[in-house]
Amino acid sequence: MFGYSGKVLHIDLTERKTWVEEKTEDWYKLWIGGVSMASRLCWENIKPGCDAYSPENPVCIANGVFAGTPVPVGGKYGLASKSPMTGFIGDSLSGSWFSIALKRAGWDAVVIHGASESWVNVFIDDQRVEFRDATKLLGLGTFETEEAIREALADDQVRSATIGPAGEKMVRYANVTNDGRQAGRTGHGSVWGSKKLKAVSVRGTHGIQVADPKTLNELSFNITKEAQGPHTSKYRILGTSTNVLNLNKLGLLPTRNYQEGVFEGVETISGEFLHEHNKVKTIACAQCPIACEQMSMVKAGPWTGAMTGIEYECLFANSSNLGIDDINTAIKLIHIADSSGMDAMSMGITISWAMETFEKGIFKKEDFKCEKFPEGFELTFGNSEAAVATAEMIRDREGIGKLLGEGTRIASLTIDEQRGSETYKWAMHSKGLEPAGYEARGLKTFSLGSAVGTRGPCHNRTAAYDPDIQGEVDRFSVDEKRGMLAKDTEEYAAVYDTLPLCKFIRRCFTGKADRAGAWPTIVKLINATTGWDLKYEDIDPIGERAHTIKKAFNIREGWKRSDDTLPYRWMHDPMTKGPSAGHFTSEEELEYMKDTYYEAKGWTKEGLIPKSKLIELGMPDVAEQIGV
Amino acid sequence: MTTTTSKFKNIECDPDLCIGCQICEYVCSYTKTGEYNTYRSRIRTVRVDEVLITAMACRTCDNAPCVTACPQDALSQDPATGIIHINAQKCDACAWCVEACDFGAISINPESRLAEICDQCEDQEDGPQCVLWCPKEALKLTTPEQEAQKARREALKSIKNEVLPKIPLKETTC
Numbered sequence: 001m002f003g004y005s006g007k008v009l010h011i012d013l014t015e016r017k018t019w020v021e022e023k024t025e026d027w028y029k030l031w032i033g034g035v036s037m038a039s040r041l042c043w044e045n046i047k048p049g050c051d052a053y054s055p056e057n058p059v060c061i062a063n064g065v066f067a068g069t070p071v072p073v074g075g076k077y078g079l080a081s082k083s084p085m086t087g088f089i090g091d092s093l094s095g096s097w098f099s100i101a102l103k104r105a106g107w108d109a110v111v112i113h114g115a116s117e118s119w120v121n122v123f124i125d126d127q128r129v130e131f132r133d134a135t136k137l138l139g140l141g142t143f144e145t146e147e148a149i150r151e152a153l154a155d156d157q158v159r160s161a162t163i164g165p166a167g168e169k170m171v172r173y174a175n176v177t178n179d180g181r182q183a184g185r186t187g188h189g190s191v192w193g194s195k196k197l198k199a200v201s202v203r204g205t206h207g208i209q210v211a212d213p214k215t216l217n218e219l220s221f222n223i224t225k226e227a228q229g230p231h232t233s234k235y236r237i238l239g240t241s242t243n244v245l246n247l248n249k250l251g252l253l254p255t256r257n258y259q260e261g262v263f264e265g266v267e268t269i270s271g272e273f274l275h276e277h278n279k280v281k282t283i284a285c286a287q288c289p290i291a292c293e294q295m296s297m298v299k300a301g302p303w304t305g306a307m308t309g310i311e312y313e314c315l316f317a318n319s320s321n322l323g324i325d326d327i328n329t330a331i332k333l334i335h336i337a338d339s340s341g342m343d344a345m346s347m348g349i350t351i352s353w354a355m356e357t358f359e360k361g362i363f364k365k366e367d368f369k370c371e372k373f374p375e376g377f378e379l380t381f382g383n384s385e386a387a388v389a390t391a392e393m394i395r396d397r398e399g400i401g402k403l404l405g406e407g408t409r410i411a412s413l414t415i416d417e418q419r420g421s422e423t424y425k426w427a428m429h430s431k432g433l434e435p436a437g438y439e440a441r442g443l444k445t446f447s448l449g450s451a452v453g454t455r456g457p458c459h460n461r462t463a464a465y466d467p468d469i470q471g472e473v474d475r476f477s478v479d480e481k482r483g484m485l486a487k488d489t490e491e492y493a494a495v496y497d498t499l500p501l502c503k504f505i506r507r508c509f510t511g512k513a514d515r516a517g518a519w520p521t522i523v524k525l526i527n528a529t530t531g532w533d534l535k536y537e538d539i540d541p542i543g544e545r546a547h548t549i550k551k552a553f554n555i556r557e558g559w560k561r562s563d564d565t566l567p568y569r570w571m572h573d574p575m576t577k578g579p580s581a582g583h584f585t586s587e588e589e590l591e592y593m594k595d596t597y598y599e600a601k602g603w604t605k606e607g608l609i610p611k612s613k614l615i616e617l618g619m620p621d622v623a624e625q626i627g628v
Numbered sequence: 629m630t631t632t633t634s635k636f637k638n639i640e641c642d643p644d645l646c647i648g649c650q651i652c653e654y655v656c657s658y659t660k661t662g663e664y665n666t667y668r669s670r671i672r673t674v675r676v677d678e679v680l681i682t683a684m685a686c687r688t689c690d691n692a693p694c695v696t697a698c699p700q701d702a703l704s705q706d707p708a709t710g711i712i713h714i715n716a717q718k719c720d721a722c723a724w725c726v727e728a729c730d731f732g733a734i735s736i737n738p739e740s741r742l743a744e745i746c747d748q749c750e751d752q753e754d755g756p757q758c759v760l761w762c763p764k765e766a767l768k769l770t771t772p773e774q775e776a777q778k779a780r781r782e783a784l785k786s787i788k789n790e791v792l793p794k795i796p797l798k799e800t801t802c
Binding site: 205 | 679
């Protein structure tokens with residue numbers, strides 16, 4: 001078997017023992033890698049109904065089929081656990097060296113069970129596993145942790161996935177970070193924190209062989225060169241932050257906790273402004289010829305020197321959505337999140353909820369008492385100093401930061417219960433996860449895609465905003481096509497998340513990103529790597545299967561139709577300004593679109609999966625457990 | 629002590645352009661071994677913080693210290709190209725050359741028990757494969773003197789706008 005070792009490494013932190021599970025070629029053909037394989041391993045290894053912070057919730061790491069080869073943007077791995085944010089599947093992706101080291105160490109996947117009594121750094125040294133004491137690493141930031149491990153092991157080719165101080169203190173939306181990249185969103189960092197797992201380090205020294213290196217090299221060379229052209233210029237030059245101005249023009253830039261979709265201070269937080277004033281250098285994940293990471297630095301004021309990679313989603317959440325028009329503040333906030341290992345989107349949106357709660361008089365100045373501000377401070381929209389102080393309190397879990405570190409859902413439920421308020425009306429989350437930076441009230445297909453997302457509302461797992469923005473459909477109304485569009489876009493994304501390949505390469509195969517443009521090359525890449533004989537028509541089921549196993553996981557955890565919903569604001573408050581003014585997604589519209597979606601998926605009206613569908617996709621064991 | 633020279637070509641990396649993708653390492657190891665393994669690459673990407681990244685390979689030093697250090701006389705330097713050649717019969721993997729190199733450009737292959745160093749792909753028709761593949765054109769096969777010449781010209785060009793308005797432009801007749 002090429003492309004795989006055939007082996008999954010199991011590690012038990014409680015007993016400090018390991019074992020190897022061998023998987024068949026047929027199993028790999030179903031689950032391929034990345035998000036799909038990680039979610040499948042989660043299905044196989046979790047105790048259903050367990051608490052996300054219990055030892056029964058495993059950490060499932062699944063490598064990519066192309067990791068360690070020259071296939072552009074193929075150096076990625078999937079990470080899945082039950083999410084403490086949503087109680088459903090938490091599946092993330094991260095790029096760079098970690099996946100490549102793991103591949104060379106000879107493991108297709110790693111499942112980490114149990115919980116350690118003391119802080120531990122698991123070191124996978126090719127075939128050997130060592131449980132290293134991590135006490136000395138506590139309190140170190142993400143990058144510092146990696147460097148300290150490399151120094152201790154005296155090998156700069158050791159790659160680590162780590163948690164920072166936020167994960168140690170179990171900020172609910174803490175991330176896992178490797179090589180400066182994050183496996184973000186659903187709170188993996190706090191799951192690792194609950195296991196006292198500070199880092200997983202890997203040294204892999206073996207070479208990687210593929211079935212047909214000549215073909216693989218030829219295809220990879222051409223894609224690498226194509227990736228220097230117009231198909232990726234958006235990502236290479238300005239990065240995704242170029243969305244700031246574009247979305248503002250459409251009235252879709254979340255502003256002041258998603259109250260509006262246009263921001264008056266947009267010029268000084270744009271990708272163009274960032275490029276001119278703060279950009280230091282563009283860097284890439286390992287194995288990526290595009291390089292989208294815009295390393296940016298604060299060059300003046302109290303936070304001079306703070307530097308991190310800036311992309312659109314983290315940027316909107318920490319600028320327009322806080323009413324902040326100062327790019328330096330945004331960089332500082334994102335730097336706090338990245339260096340301490342927490343999700344900059346969830347952090348920014350939780351702060352914006354707190355700002356609105358303050359402005360509506362429910363939070364008072366004294367709620368924000370801390371060591372730095374013994375009298376507290378006024379957390380108003382646009383107040384940079386207060387925003388930074390709040391982010392630091394979240395990171396340190398100091399004062400009100402402890403509650404805000406639980407995310408928007410828990411924070412608003414707690415405050416409403418304590419104070420009899422109705423902050424849930426502006427708590428921006430669905431299934432407990434804060435949404436992406438696209439105002440879904442002006443994007444009806446995307447509002448459906450967000451509501452039905454298996455890990456919550458997410459721009460990465462569905463590109464349902466695409467038909468809305470491209471004008472393929474009327475973005476302000478609903479019709480019977482939306483269900484099929486939501487299915488098509490989420491399953492298209494799932495193919496990339498499973499291989500995994502970064503979606504930024506999608507136009508570099510033939511110039512066209514649709515299935516007809518991308519799948520033929522992807523088939524050749526898989527076959528040249530593995531020696532399989534996949535056909536064009538085998539690709540779509542890879543995405544559908546990946547999406548279905550996540551949905552099946554959720555059903556087993558108690559998902560019901562009413563969980564596919566949107567934040568209250570998106571369903572009740574029309575925007576008042578800009579090109580999307582007057583619009584929101586009513587309950588009637590959403591329920592209608594959900595009907596069209598469940599039908600397109602071949603599911604029941606209640607959103608459950610028929611046994612026949614699961615058997616057709618090659619998972620009879622899943623059909624047995626949750627099929628109807 | 630290292631003595632680089634301006635006369636031999638070597639693989640140069642521009643750290644401003646290098647994005648740290650390591651594609652050079654995959655291609656190098658494949659070209660030399662048929663496998664993708666950055667441990668077997670003769671060019672190595674180095675990253676010391678978030679933005680300080682470059683790739684390094686043999687600098688073809690004058691009076692190469694690795695050659696001097698070898699107790700077995702297994703290393704020799706091609707007088708025309710500066711490339712270091714390794715005599716597989718003599719090399720016993722003692723790693724003195726590795727220690728002698730200030731640029732970390734030599735490694736020992738634990739399987740073949742031989743020293744490995746960049747040979748600029750002298751057996752490849754289209755030259756160094758890393759240069760061919762580098763997506764950002766950060767890698768070049770060049771000499772330090774050629775780079776210095778280029779730097780001088782670039783420096784002058786960069787002050788063009790300051791200099792030109794002060795020079796009265798003459799009408800050209802040719």
